[in-house]
Amino acid sequence: MARAALSLLLIGLVLAQPNQPAAVPRFPLELPVIVAILIAWPGRARGLRTLTVAALVAGVVLKGLDLALHLAFGRPFDPVADLPLLASALELGEGALGPALTLLAALALGAGLAALAAALWWATGLWTRHDPPRRGWALVAVVLAAGLAAADLAAPERVPGAAFTTALSVERGRAARRALDDLAAFRRATAADPWAGHPDPFARLGEAELRIIFVESYGRASFDNPLYAPHAALMAEAEAGIAARGLAMRSGWLGSPVAGGQSWLAHATLASGLRIDSATRYSALLASPRRTLFELARASGHETLAVMPGIVRDWPEGRRLGFSRILAAADLGYRGQPFNWVTMPDQFTLAAFDRQGHQPARVAQIVLISSHAPWVPEPRMVPWEKLGDGRIFDAQATAGDPPEVVWRDPGRVRAAYRSSLGYALRAVTAHATRSGHGALTLILGDHPPAPFVSGLPGRDVPAHLIGPPELLAPFDGWGWTEGLIPAPDLPVLPMEAFRDRFLSALSGRP
Structure with missing residues (x-):
């Protein structure tokens, strides 16, 4: 019982992890879905666990990047536009902390994610060892829990708890689509310049120097x-x-x-x-x-x-x-x-x-x-x-x-x-x-x-x-x-x- 409680706590905390400083965590509706699926299909345990752990760790990284950008820039992470910022962050870290401490921090972050993945692998493994009668109930639980999570996605704040991690992933996918559409519109805008061909837009400057500081x-x-x-x-x-x-x-x-x-x-x-x-x-x-x-x-x-x-x-x-x-x-x-x-x-x-x-x-x-x-x-x-x-x-x-x-x-x-x-x-x-x-x-x-x-x-x-x-x-x-x-x-x-x-x-x- 204690191991099961610890497993639920670990997966639940990962799912409830906030992505911005002012966020208030709510009960994660994905938790019963994940547990019920693992119980219901033990024959596919390794594949399901691999996908689950990979998705959970990716969610931790995404929320961590969101939190970092909210603190630094007051906005969420853009998966299309912000990847180059990772190199800039390393450069700033080297300037502020020195190369050795920056490398140590990067290694510690990688080790922490690896340890989290290992802990989640253990936590998900506990739910693939149940007998057949329980698997029938698990199928019912999958349907009910997934329905509750879907209801939250359709009408947030109207159900107890929140499918926050799923909603965030869906929103990031939509944001990536919007970013690509925006880029196409931007490319069209660059072709229309009201100053193209103007003989001297700086005519009134005369012999003065213009300094933009x-x-x-x-x-x-x-x-x-x-x-x-x-x-x-x-x-x-x-x-x-x-x-x-x-x-x-x-x-x-x-x-x-x-x-x-x-x-x-x-x-x-x-x-x-x-x-x-x-x-x-x-x-x-x-x-x-x-x-x-x-x-x-x-x-x-x-x-x-x-x-x-x-x-x-x-x-x-x-x-x-x-x-x-x-x-x-x-x-x-x-x-x-x-x-x-x-x-x-x-x-x-x-x-x-x-x-x-x-x-x-x-x-x-x-x-x-x-x-x-x-x-x-x-x-x-x-x-x-x-x-x-x-x-x-x-x-x-x-x-x-x-x-x-x-x-x-x-x-x-x-x-x-x-x-x-x-x-x-x-x-x-x-x-x-x-x-x-x-x-x-x-x-x-x-x-x-x-x-x-x-x-x-x-x-x-x-x-x-x-x-x-x-x-x-x-x-x-x-x-x-x-x-x-x-x-x-x-x-x-x-x-x-x-x-x-x-x-x-x-x-x-x-």
């Missing part, structure tokens, strides 16, 4: 969550300094396609004017004839530059996205210690961009990464004239507790995020103050941080236009707030709508 993990929480009130105070202080230099400012909200990570999808969304919220859409964009903002700039005679301190490997898609020149991490001259995954502090990245010299009518994308997880060690500003080759940051890069210590406490994680993003905002606003003349600068967040850090739902990010008043005049009709603090009730512009609206303003074309 992404600030990692900069979301609405910096203004709406009291925990991050120092960010709003910092921006208010920066606003006064920028205005004193005779520069104008406008701020609003954009709706990012992602939250918690996958910054490159936000970059591609802004550049393409299409919503890029998955790896499949990103790949489809690269294979499509759609021209990005940077391709349009290059076609109209502008130099295009990408400053990418987070790129440490070959990046062939950079050319496809429209960049005539790419400065990756190795090209920026940093010789200091990395800040875990972060290759160099934002202040150095911005100074390296300045060392390239002002180029008339250049269109540049700069991606800042100091506020990227794991947010430790925490960087601090140093005098601009003392940056040198970056070794001045070495003491900061080796200070404080490592990520594996800080990340044991959610409160410390949020504090580290607050400090790191505060540094990034200081660096980018100081840069705009120092070198904003002769340039139109767009500073924006790529996405909010993970929901457990932001404390807010949604994917809104702040966006700030900074430049001489004559360069900001074409945007007066947008209704954005003057200064660096966007009004909380401003309508949110989807990030995919920004490109066309921005080019309409710069070109003078409605």
